[in-house]
Structure formats: C-alpha cells, structure tokens
Amino acid sequence: QQQVKQSPQSLIVQKGGIPIINCAYENTAFDYFPWYQQFPGKGPALLIAIRPDVSEKKEGRFTISFNKSAKQFSLHIMDSQPGDSATYFCAATPGGSGGSNYKLTFGKGTLLTVNP
Amino acid sequence: DSGVTQTPKHLITATGQRVTLRCSPRSGDLSVYWYQQSLDQGLQFLIQYYNGEERAKGNILERFSAQQFPDLHSELNLSSLELGDSALYFCASSVGWSASAGELFFGEGSRLTVL
Numbered sequence: 001q002q003q004v005k006q007s008p009q010s011l012i013v014q015k016g017g018i019p020i021i022n023c024a025y026e027n028t029a030f031d032y033f034p035w036y037q038q039f040p041g042k043g044p045a046l047l048i049a050i051r052p053d054v055s056e057k058k059e060g061r062f063t064i065s066f067n068k069s070a071k072q073f074s075l076h077i078m079d080s081q082p083g084d085s086a087t088y089f090c091a092a093t094p095g096g097s098g099g100s101n102y103k104l105t106f107g108k109g110t111l112l113t114v115n116p
Numbered sequence: 117d118s119g120v121t122q123t124p125k126h127l128i129t130a131t132g133q134r135v136t137l138r139c140s141p142r143s144g145d146l147s148v149y150w151y152q153q154s155l156d157q158g159l160q161f162l163i164q165y166y167n168g169e170e171r172a173k174g175n176i177l178e179r180f181s182a183q184q185f186p187d188l189h190s191e192l193n194l195s196s197l198e199l200g201d202s203a204l205y206f207c208a209s210s211v212g213w214s215a216s217a218g219e220l221f222f223g224e225g226s227r228l229t230v231l
Contacts, residue, residue, distance in 0.1 A: 032216035043118060043206050043222030044159070089159060093215045103172050104149075104215040108158035 003027055004092050006107025013080055014115050021075045021110045023090035028071070030092040034104070035064065035075050038087045047088070048075070080114045087111050119143065120223035122207050128229045134195040137226045141188055141209030147171070148190040149220060150182055153204040165190055166213040197230045204228075 005024045013019045023033075034049035050057045050064040050073065057064045061078040077084055090107040119142035129135055141148050150162040161174035165184035176182075179197075184190045194201060204227050208220040 034219075036222075041224070043120070043208070043224050045118065045222065046219040049219075103161040103164065103174050104220060105161065106151075106159040 003105045004090060004107040006090050006110060008110060009108070010111040010113070012113045012115065015081060017080050017114070019077050019080055019084075019112055019114070021088055021090070021112070022072065023074065023092075023107050024070075024072045025092050026071065027092070027094065029094040032093050033064070033066065033073050034091050035062075036089045036091060036106070038089065038109075044089055077112075080112075082114045082116050085112060085114050118221040118223060120207060120209050120221050122205075122223035122226050124226055125224065126227045126229075128231065129197060130231055131197055131199060133197050133230075134193065135197065135228065137192040137194070137205050137207075137228075139190045139192070139207030139209075139223060141190070141207075142221050145209035145211050145221070146188065147210045147213055148184055148188070149208040149210070149215075150176075150190070150192050151206040151208065151222075153206060153225070154202075159206070162192070164215075171213055194228070197228075199230050202228055202230045 011019050035047045036044035037047045038044040048059045048062045050066050052068050063076040066073045087109045089109045091104050093104045121140040123138045146167045149164045152160045162176040163182050164172040168184050179195050182192045204225045206225045208222045210220050
C-alpha cells in the first residue's frame with residue numbers, strides 16, 4: 001500500500017520557471033516530511049525537510065508548502081536551472097515509537113527536466 | 117560524497133544464485149537502512165539496523181536477509197534470485213535510530229542484474 005502519493009511523474013520546464021511537485025499522504029501519524037534529490041548514478045540526497053508545526057519552509061530557491069488539514073505538501077523550485085534536472089522524491093515518517101514506524105516512506109519520484 | 121560506501125557497484129548473476137551486498141555507513145552513524153529501487157515501485161524500504169540490532173522491517177522477502185556487524189558495516193544477502201530481483205539496492209545511514217530525527221545519507225547503490 002503506497003502511503004505517499006507523488007505527482008506528476010515527470011515535469012519539463014524552461015529555465016527560470018517554477019516547477020511544483022505535489023505529495024499527499026494518508027497516515028496522520030506522519031510528522032516529518034523530507035524531500036530528496038537524486039541525480040543519475042547517484043543516491044538520493046536530502047534537499048529540504050519540514051515538520052507539521054509550520055506551513056512553509058524555504059531554503060535558497062527551494063520551498064516546501066505544507067497543508068496539514070489536506071494532508072498534502074509540495075516542493076516549489078524558484079528560478080529553476082538546468083542543473084536542477086534530477087529526480088525528486090517526497091517522503092514521510094512518523095515520529096516516536098518503534099517497529100515499522102521508523103521507516104521513511106518515499107513517493108515514487110518526479111523526473112524534472114529544466115531546459116536551457 | 118555522502119560518506120556511505122557500497123560494494124559492488126554492479127553485479128550480474130543468474131537466477132537461483134545468491135549474492136551479498138555490502139555497506140559501510142558514515143563514520144559515527146549507528147543506523148543502516150536498506151532500500152530497493154525499481155522503476156515501477158520507486159524506493160522501497162527493506163530493513164533497518166541500529167547498533168547491530170534489527171530496528172524495523174519493511175517489505176523484505178524471506179529470501180533476503182541482512183545483518184549489521186560490530187564494526188557497524190552491514191550486508192544484505194539475496195538468495196534464490198529471480199528476474200524480478202533486478203534493481204538498484206541502496207544503503208543509507210543516520211546517526212540515530214529514528215528516520216524522523218534527521219537526514220539519511222545514501223550510498224551510490226549496487227545495481228543487481230539477474231539474467
């Protein structure tokens with residue numbers, strides 16, 4: 001059962017555009033929502049993360065918007081560059097107690113292409 | 117460079133065979149996570165070890181097993197391999213036992229091809 005639904009599957013924008021990637025979750029116990037960036041031939045790397053006590057977090061050109069009531073969060077990339085072309089994964093995990101709750105559940109990824 | 121080392125980078129083997137993937141976590145990290153990445157399923161959590169003990173289990177097949185050794189490196193053993201096991205296998209590490217406490221650092225993966 002996929003617990004984090006990510007869309008779109010792929011996205012093409014022009015340099016300077018603002019790609020938006022959306023994720024939705026079902027598990028209300030989730031309380032940590034990171035985004036990972038993966039370049040071809042490399043492992044995913046943490047880009048930015050948010051906890052549900054804030055509705056927005058910005059780091060450089062990357063912004064997470066979080067809507068707790070809708071159980072949705074999204075990544076916005078301002079002034080996108082060709083170097084931002086990569087696969088982006090949203091993820092979520094609960095805090096606290098043990099067992100399988102420790103796992104970080106990933107969305108299926110969005111392949112972003114930024115054309116020059 | 118994440119500091120997580122995985123070997124081998126590429127592996128080609130036949131159905132029915134057994135392989136072992138190795139992971140060395142970042143210095144100081146006590147948790148090791150294994151993920152399987154395929155085109156249709158994305159990143160699937162397999163198992164987590166913390167300081168030598170199994171901490172969490174995901175969709176890991178019974179044909180697969182893992183362990184974390186006293187020096188904190190980990191091995192993922194895949195046996196009775198099937199064509200569908202072909203995938204990228206990632207190891208990640210973190211300082212603490214909870215994925216919500218901070219960043220997971222991923223290695224570059226081991227690409228397994230089963231023919």
